[in-house]
Amino acid sequence: MTKLIFVLNGPNLNLLGKRQPEIYGRETLEDVERNCAKVGAGFGLDVRLLQSNHEGQIVDWIHEAREAAAGIVINPGAFTHTSVAILDALNAFEGPVFEVHISQVHKREAFRHHSYVSMRSDGIIVGCGIEGYELAMRRLGTLLAD
Ligand code: CA2
Numbered sequence: 464m465t466k467l468i469f470v471l472n473g474p475n476l477n478l479l480g481k482r483q484p485e486i487y488g489r490e491t492l493e494d495v496e497r498n499c500a501k502v503g504a505g506f507g508l509d510v511r512l513l514q515s516n517h518e519g520q521i522v523d524w525i526h527e528a529r530e531a532a533a534g535i536v537i538n539p540g541a542f543t544h545t546s547v548a549i550l551d552a553l554n555a556f557e558g559p560v561f562e563v564h565i566s567q568v569h570k571r572e573a574f575r576h577h578s579y580v581s582m583r584s585d586g587i588i589v590g591c592g593i594e595g596y597e598l599a600m601r602r603l604g605t606l607l608a609d
Contacts, residue, residue: 465509466533466607470499470596471524472514473540479565479593487565490593499536502597506604508533518542518549525552534559534603536596543568543578553583559606561599564589 472492480491496512503510511532515521521542528535535556542549543564553560560583567590568575581587586602588595 465507467509467511467531468499468503468534468536468600468603469524469528469532470495470510470512470600471521471535471537471539472512473521473538473542474516476538476540477514477516488592495593495596498593498597499600502600503604506600506608508600508604508607510600518546522548522552525549525556528558529556532558533607534561536561536563536599536603537580538563538565538596539580543580544574546579550579550583553580559585559603561585561602562587563595563599565592565595566590 476492479487480489492512492514496510499510499512513524521539535558537560539546539549562578562580562584569589586599588598591598
């Protein structure tokens with residue numbers, strides 16, 4: 464049976480490919496969705512890609528994932544560095560969680576160096592552009608293989 468992966472994206476990531484290409488590249492969230500679906504298909508994984516600018520909405524989707532998803536890929540955007548609520552929600556999710564950052568946050572401002580979400584993440588992919596989402600999907604495919 465196919466398993467579902469939630470690919471969750473935080474604030475401003477709807478602008479991916481439309482602003483600041485020097486940091487975040489030229490590809491869009493639609494490209495991310497297509498690439499994740501392609502990798503997932505090779506492992507029998509379906510993908511539901513979601514984006515919100517609202518912290519509570521992301522918490523609600525993580526709660527939904529408790530029943531609906533076998534694993535989570537999450538780029539919490541700026542909430543990475545601020546949100547205990549997202550960390551708490553992820554702690555209530557039992558499956559594997561992979562954290563993705565498009566940019567190499569450790570080469571950037573000091574406030575981007577700490578991630579609350581990393582205290583829960585089973586793996587973290589940083590600075591690989593949108594390919595990071597595909598790498599996370601590949602790892603989930605391996606971990607969730609029957
Ligand atoms: O590198 C990442 O993926 C980040 O999670 C992106 C966040 C940033 O706050 C984190 O420190 C690192 C920002 C997402 C904003 O995305 C945009 C994309 C295109 C244009 C403008 C913003």
